[in-house]
């Protein structure tokens with residue numbers, strides 16, 4: 358039994374022993390399959406983020422996922438399958454467009470919602486008529502799902518509201534004592550969650566942007582739109598999870614969007630202000646999440662200011678911890694880990710450079726906006 362206190366941290370009434378399986382052997386894959394089939398909670402690697410797996414046909418087992426994560430009960434789960442054929446018993450019917458999407462992108466980071474069959478418990482869908490389905494591009498995890506012989510419900514393996522885990526260590530930090538096992542197969546290759554789409558008769562709607570981009574989907578059907586909620590409308594999101602606090606680091610985070618020279622200027626201004634505040638506060642620590650190009654520019658401006666500020670103690674009190682990235686793929690890969698590293702470093706503030714709004718940048722901005730609790734500034 359778990360209590361989640363108001364910081365979203367866990368206090369365990371009755372901790373359980375969490376086993377680690379590092380690169381499991383064929384025998385261990387069978388063991389993990391049996392554990393899952395029999396209702397245990399097992400964290401599994403995928404190409405996107407680590408998932409917290411349970412038997413997707415067992416309401417009680419899925420109930421334990423919600424308990425372990427402190428997840429709101431109306432937020433439905435994705436059922437993970439080992440092949441496209443495995444969805445047949447789980448859905449009412451397979452529209453031709455859904456088949457085309459599976460042929461094109463599975464295994465891979467695309468989650469498809471389809472009308473569910475009676476075999477799928479309401480616990481999996483939060484009572485919704487559709488079930489979310491995904492076949493992960495991760496051989497080991499597909500083998501474990503196959504060994505389990507049932508679909509595996511798996512939300513990201515973090516305490517609800519916190520950054521998603523992209524390493525087994527990050528899963529351990531949130532879930533040790535709450536779940537039965539963690540499978541460690543190294544860091545996830547993509548680093549942000551799958552694209553979630555609702556397949557309709559005449560096209561599809563993106564409910565959550567992710568690794569499969571709008572342009573990639575448009576190669577399958579021209580009729581691709583975004584859920585109105587993602588475009589800024591006040592309507593409730595169609596993916597219930599999109600309305601909750603998400604990916605939040607401990608420190609206040611601000612995301613700055615604009616041309617690199619504008620963002621550099623604005624960040625230096627912010628750092629100046631923080632440096633002033635730092636001397637009044639016995640020091641401050643700031644985490645910067647920026648492209649390596651931006652970091653160079655900020656560094657240059659700061660260095661020249663430092664020359665003007667000889668004798669000024671402000672800068673001594675401000676500790677800057679930069680985490681830099683080279684590309685959108687690199688940012689996707691390191692975003693959640695950077696937020697967790699900033700927690701570990703106990704930074705007081707995080708300043709982040711918003712990515713360009715194209716391709717993977719749309720999914721990244723969606724996550725960074727949530728991590729920043731809406732503090733996104735166009736500069």
Ligand code: TXA
Nearest residue numbers: 405407408433487489512513550551595596597598599
């Ligand atoms: O990449 C991923 O998708 C990862 C890995 C572990 O597979 N999983 C993941 O699960 O991100 P989770 O539970 O953290 O996010 C699932 C999202 C939520 O926003 C949820 O509301 C939405 O999918 N969702 C699930 N079932 C749905 C349904 N029937 N209709 C609409 N949205 C649904």
Ligand code: MG
Nearest residue numbers: 512513521550
């Ligand atoms: Mg999640």
